[in-house]
Amino acid sequence: MILTPEGLEALRSQLIVSCQAYPGEPMRDPRTTGQVAASAVIGGAAAIRVQGLSDVQFTRTAVEVPVIGLWKDGHDGVFITPTLRHALAVANAGAHIVAIDGTRRARPDGLSFKQTVEGIHAGSHALVMADCGSYADAVAAVEAGADLIGTTLSGYTGERPKTDGPDLELLAEIAGAELGKPLIAEGRIHTPAHARQALDAGAFAVVVGTAITHPASITGWFKGAMHG
Numbered sequence: 022m023i024l025t026p027e028g029l030e031a032l033r034s035q036l037i038v039s040c041q042a043y044p045g046e047p048m049r050d051p052r053t054t055g056q057v058a059a060s061a062v063i064g065g066a067a068a069i070r071v072q073g074l075s076d077v078q079f080t081r082t083a084v085e086v087p088v089i090g091l092w093k094d095g096h097d098g099v100f101i102t103p104t105l106r107h108a109l110a111v112a113n114a115g116a117h118i119v120a121i122d123g124t125r126r127a128r129p130d131g132l133s134f135k136q137t138v139e140g141i142h143a144g145s146h147a148l149v150m151a152d153c154g155s156y157a158d159a160v161a162a163v164e165a166g167a168d169l170i171g172t173t174l175s176g177y178t179g180e181r182p183k184t185d186g187p188d189l190e191l192l193a194e195i196a197g198a199e200l201g202k203p204l205i206a207e208g209r210i211h212t213p214a215h216a217r218q219a220l221d222a223g224a225f226a227v228v229v230g231t232a233i234t235h236p237a238s239i240t241g242w243f244k245g246a247m248h249g
């Protein structure tokens with residue numbers, strides 16, 4: 022199945038679940054990721070977001086919904102699918118949508134964001150989701166040809182405060198500008214009420230990760246509430 026920009030319409034107002042385990046964690050196993058993803062789909066997820074080439078491959082066989090793939094390399098600066106090489110590998114692993122760093126920062130391979138998007142479009146059938154950290158990122162990403170805009174990096178690049186829940190102010194600002202591409206709310210959406218608020222702020226769809234698929238964090242939230 023090739024996902025076209027028109028095909029994205031199926032994701033309108035829908036929930037997308039991000040299934041990620043971090044290096045060294047017990048659930049960091051592509052088979053586990055696929056199982057968690059399939060469970061999320063049973064619960065109503067309309068698409069899945071996963072990290073790493075093996076996780077993309079396994080998840081493609083585990084679910085029939087669109088898969089957003091990324092490749093995290095490092096954890097500072099530009100690390101979400103940082104180069105065209107990473108992006109094409111994610112597309113070749115089977116991702117319908119490749120999520121890449123969508124900030125205005127310099128990329129490790131020296132390509133501009135626009136060149137990266139063009140390279141992905143030329144070298145694969147994948148759509149490109151720009152993981153942005155600010156309004157200026159979103160405007161630049163749309164101008165450069167991104168197919169979807171995410172607020173993934175809000176609070177992580179220094180341009181926006183790290184809000185407790187989702188950055189609703191940024192969502193409303195981007196939505197209000199009517200940039201013409203689907204706006205995906207992502208980052209610190211921790212409750213069903215947050216997801217609803219993100220839609221109300223103008224998001225096209227909502228990605229939830231930690232609050233659904235990261236048991237260690239969720240356990241810590243409960244423990245924190247019980248013991249201050």
Ligand SMILES: CC(=O)N[C@H](C=O)[C@@H](O)[C@H](O)[C@H](O)COP(=O)(O)O
Nearest residue numbers: 039173177208209210229230231232
């Ligand atoms: C900043 C960064 O590295 N974000 C990553 C991007 O893929 C993931 O670690 C997040 O879990 C994902 O964005 C979903 O967000 P949340 O887990 O807050 O619902």
